[in-house]
Amino acid sequence: MLHVIEFHLDPRSGVATYLQIVQQVKEALRLGTIDVGDQLPTVREVVADLAINPNTVAKAYRDLEREGLVVARQGRGTFVASTLAPASLRHHDELRATLELWLESAATAGLDEESIRALISATLRESLARRVA
Template identity: 50%
Template sequence: MQFRVDRTGGIPAYVQLAGQVREALRLGWLKPGDRLPTVRDAVAASGVNPNTVLKAYRQLEFEGLVEARQGAGTFVKASLRSVDPEVMTDLRDHLAHWVLRAREAGMNDEGARALLGAVLDDKDTEGER
């Protein structure tokens, strides 16, 4: 897992880090038993203060998603995955194809995110969820 922090937005760095762990859990990139990067490694990758990483890890621990083991590190305790891995792979492939089509049509990433968000928020697709 490689952390990244967007300093241009108004979202605190610890919230971004915790969100990235949650995202990795939802997508199945992290599973129970996996070790999160050490604070030192997370600091080196993201350029944030060690206390910021610790705050993110404490938040995740409070949520019951990770557990700190003295002298061993921080480990994933729970999963947020709600879809079968094969289904997730199929959905990812379809979405990757859609993104490729959108880019070929001249849509930039910001436009694609806006369109995806609009579809997710669309009341007409609620019954299909």
């Protein structure tokens, strides 16, 4: 069965496994890749896929439920109940295209992945700080 979301784990990230699942669901909600009514994979499916403790998956889903993002329906599974996608979602395609152009010019200028990440996060930090000030 094809799922709306597939989880992946980074064991070296230092982030607790259940939090990684919570974050991945939230990110997908923010990007609009999953939407209200979509079914999350069942605990057993995630467990069999990632070889992790079922308690961990259940805990992640309970956290999401407490935040009102999903609802568990007895015997049927866990479904997305609300979205985090901002109203600006419709601008994403255009913004992504501009970003891709920028990434291309960064690569042409010889920046590797790490330098690109560093430049983006530093610029983002400074720009946010300026806006707050």
